[in-house]
Amino acid sequence: MTAATRLLKKLRRHEGDPCLYIYPFSIPCLAVHFTIVLALRGKLRPSRELSHLGYHLVNIEKHDNLREWYLVEVNALGRVPTLTGKSLPSPLTDALSIVYWVCDQCPSLLPKEHQTEICRLLSQLHETIDGYGAANPAVEDFLTNHDITDTHREALEYKRDRQMKQREIVAMNISAGHSMTGNSVAFLNEIVALRNKYSRGGTWIFGDKIGPTVLDAHVVPFVARLLDISLDELVPPELRVYAKTIRELPQGQEAMGKRPTVWDPSLGPIDEIRL
Secondary structure, three states: OOHHHHHHHHHHHHHOOOEEEEOOOOHHHHHHHHHHHHHHOOOOOOOHHHHOOEEEEOOHHHOHHHOHHHHHHOOOOOOOOEEEOOOOOOOEOOHHHHHHHHHHHOHHHOOHHHHHHHHHHHHHHHHHHHOOOOOOOHHHHHHOOOOOOHHHHHHHHHHHHHHHHHHHHHHHHHHOOOOHHHHHHHHHHHHHHHHHHHHOOOOOOOOOOOOOOHHHHHHHHHHHHHHHOOOHHHOOHHHHHHHHHHHOOHHHHHHOOOOOOOOOHHHOOHHHOOO
């Protein structure tokens, strides 16, 4: 085999490796990234797919998620995170699907004895985050551009239609007396109850014998976001300590570092941020 042939095979192999499209100031993205870090730092050797996972930054501030290539080839909803890969029948276009894919590679993150409870709480959290999302007004701005292709226009119109349906869901939630604040408080109170029941002074929600789970990977960035947007009163004091402790661990440093969960121009260009 010649050197050129070996190089070509290597390039083709990398093309098939999974790729995570991510925006580092999105709670679902942070939770997915944290889950991956915990899997890679686990006791068992990570799968080849996880070890070869690549990252592609999607700059939401510049509306990369509304570009034709992203809407047509990656995620028709224009959302992050999204996972693509040759081994996947189709891209995984929501955070829950992605973290469960990671848990398939690293089952210790979703221990069987707590699986039902963890899955219920993850669904509850993602419904809270997704159920009150604001529509992206830039979609209409893109549609006023007469120079876009027909394919791009169709993709944007689909995105706009889905946003309209999302607004209807938000209105229904509000009219039913639900709120993101109320749902967040209820979720965090359940986490406190779990820590009181299982942790016994340990680092992780279900105790140090079980170790980190996919639920920890969600709670830490969620708490950090609430603190970053000055909603301290929603976070029980014990969860502030819990999240701070984990962020200072090597896993927390790799997953989140000291960077805030909300982008600010003082952080420098998003495109230059190291994922």
